Amino acid sequence: MRVMVIIKATKESEDGVMPDEDLLAQMGGFDEDLVNAGVLMSGDGLKPSSHGKRVKFSNGEKSVIDGPFENTQSLVSGFWIWKVESMDEAVEWVRRCPDPMPGGQAEIEIRPFYEMEDFGEELTPELRAQEDRLRSEIERQFGS
Known part of the structure; x- marks a missing residue:
């Protein structure tokens, strides 16, 4: 199963406080463990929401909202995409993670991805073929 691990x-992260050398080394070691175990598929940190934008959809209208955004607890500062056998395995990996935030207050959320079989009959053979074709093209373009 694939999961997104959301930091x-x-x-502090919204204020742009960067990790120090020690935290960078600890996180690098953790990422190395994930890679060596065949778990880490992707991951990155995100700049503060002051660098971002939101697009709001309302009754066919779209409006752009500039950051920064309110409610820090609902914002994401980084992510990993992992391939694990179970949610329990993902939790065990997160338990091994160094505290990812300066200041000692951090929360990590783990969310499973939908897989093709989750869509049932609505995912027709034609739609499945389209999805397979698009994934192949993305892999060709980006080598991921």
């Missing part, structure tokens, strides 16, 4: 933002 929630904090006041």
Whole structure:
């Protein structure tokens, strides 16, 4: 199963506080463990929401909202995409993670991805073929 491991933002991450050398080394070691175990598929940190934009959809209208955004607890400061056998395995990996945020307050959320079989009959053979074709093209373009 694939999961997205979401590192929630904090006041410090929204203020642009960067990790120190020690935290970078600890996280690098953790990422190395994930890679060596065949778990890590992708991951990155995100700049504060002051660098972002939101597009709001309402009754066919779209409006752009500039960051920063309110409610720090609902914001994401980084993510990993992991391939694990179970949610329990993902939790065990997160338990091994160094505290990812300066200031000692961090929260990590784990969310499973939908897989093709989750869509049932609505995913017709034609739609499945389209999805397979698109994934192949993305892999060709980006080598991921």
